[in-house]
Amino acid sequence: MLLFTCKCPNCSSENIRNDYVYSTISNGYKKMLLCRDCSSSFSETRNTFLQCIRTPASKIWKVLKARTEGTSLNATCRIFDIAKNTLLAWERKFSYLYRALFIYSMAHTFIQSVIEGDEFYTKVQKNVPPEESSGWTIVLMDRASRFIWEMSCGKKDRSLFEKAIKTLAELVNQTEDITLLTDGERRYGKILFEICHELLQTGMRGRPRKVLKNGVTVRVKNKGSQAHKKGRKRPKYQTTCPQHPETTNHITDKETHANHVEANNSAMRRKCSAYRRKTNTYAKSETGLQRVLNVYWVVHNCYRRFNSPPIPSHLIPAKTTAPDQPPAI
Numbered sequence: 001m002l003l004f005t006c007k008c009p010n011c012s013s014e015n016i017r018n019d020y021v022y023s024t025i026s027n028g029y030k031k032m033l034l035c036r037d038c039s040s041s042f043s044e045t046r047n048t049f050l051q052c053i054r055t056p057a058s059k060i061w062k063v064l065k066a067r068t069e070g071t072s073l074n075a076t077c078r079i080f081d082i083a084k085n086t087l088l089a090w091e092r093k094f095s096y097l098y099r100a101l102f103i104y105s106m107a108h109t110f111i112q113s114v115i116e117g118d119e120f121y122t123k124v125q126k127n128v129p130p131e132e133s134s135g136w137t138i139v140l141m142d143r144a145s146r147f148i149w150e151m152s153c154g155k156k157d158r159s160l161f162e163k164a165i166k167t168l169a170e171l172v173n174q175t176e177d178i179t180l181l182t183d184g185e186r187r188y189g190k191i192l193f194e195i196c197h198e199l200l201q202t203g204m205r206g207r208p209r210k211v212l213k214n215g216v217t218v219r220v221k222n223k224g225s226q227a228h229k230k231g232r233k234r235p236k237y238q239t240t241c242p243q244h245p246e247t248t249n250h251i252t253d254k255e256t257h258a259n260h261v262e263a264n265n266s267a268m269r270r271k272c273s274a275y276r277r278k279t280n281t282y283a284k285s286e287t288g289l290q291r292v293l294n295v296y297w298v299v300h301n302c303y304r305r306f307n308s309p310p311i312p313s314h315l316i317p318a319k320t321t322a323p324d325q326p327p328a329i
C-alpha cells in the first residue's frame with residue numbers, strides 16, 4: 001500500500017510528469033510536477049508535511065524529538081530560538097499525520113494480538129477533582145510490539161471509553177485472535193461487548209445467547225484487596241463478558257496484567273511535559289493535550305521505531321534455558 005500516492009491537487013489525476021527541479025535554501029532540491037490532464041504545475045511537497053516549510057527538516061525533527069523527550073513548549077522555543085506559533089504550527093501539522101499513519105497501520109492483518117489497556121490522568125487548565133478533569137488518557141498498547149493503538153484524552157466518562165473501544169473494534173476486524181487485558185476498569189469489557197457481540201445460534205429453542213465475537217477475549221484484574229473481607233473470595237482475574245464457545249483462552253493468570261502499558265505511562269510522565277507532576281507545564285486545553293498526544297503517537301510508533309540504532313551484538317543476552325546449576329556431587 002502506498003502511503004502518499006502522487007496526485008494532482010487540482011483534478012486528482014495520477015497522470016503527472018516531472019517538470020523541472022529547483023534548489024531551496026535549506027531543504028535541498030525540490031521537484032516541480034506537471035499534470036498531463038489539466039496542465040497545472042505543483043511542487044512535490046504540495047499537501048504534505050513539508051509544504052511551505054523553509055526551516056531545515058533536520059531541525060524540525062530535533063525540535064519535535066525534544067518535545068517528546070520531556071521539554072515543555074516554552075522551554076523548547078527558548079532552546080531552539082523559535083517562536084511559539086511556529087512550534088505550534090509544526091506540532092499541528094505533525095499531529096495531522098496521525099490519522100494517515102493510523103489508517104496505514106490498520107490496513108495490516110494480524111494473526112494474534114494481546115492488547116493492554118490502562119488510563120492515567122493529568123491536570124488541564126486548573127485544579128479540579130480528578131473525576132471532573134478532562135485530562136484522563138486511555139492508552140491501548142500491543143504487548144509484543146509496544147505499538148500504541150489508542151491514546152485519547154477527555155473526561156473519564158462513557159464517551160472516552162467508547163472512543164477507545166471503537167479503535168479496538170476496528171482492530172478486532174483485522175485480527176483473528178485478540179485479547180484485551182486491563183487492570184480494573186470493567187467498562188472496557190462492557191462497551192466492547194456492546195459493539196462487538198454476535199448472537200449464538202445453537203439450534204436450541206429460545207432467545208439466542210449474546211457472546212463476544214469468535215476469537216475475542218477480555219480479562220480484567222479485580223481491584224482491591226480481598227484479604228480482610230468476609231464471604232466468598234473473588235477470583236483475582238476474571239472474564240467480564242461471555243466468550244464465544246470456540247474461542248480458546250490461552251492467557252494464563254500470570255500473563256493477565258497491564259505492566260507494559262503501565263510502564264509506558266510512567267515513561268510518558270517523563271517524556272511528555274503535560275503529564276509531569278507538580279509543575280506548571282500541564283496542558284491548558286483538551287485540544288492542546290490531544291495534539292501533544294498525537295505527536296507522541298507518531299514519534300513513538302513510527303519515528304523511533306525506524307530510527308533507533310541497532311542493538312550491538314554484545315549487548316543482546318544469549319538465550320539461557322535455566323540458571324546455572326551447581327555441579328552435582
Ligand SMILES: [Zn+2]
Pocket residue numbers: 008009010011012013035036037038039040
Ligand atoms: Zn490535474
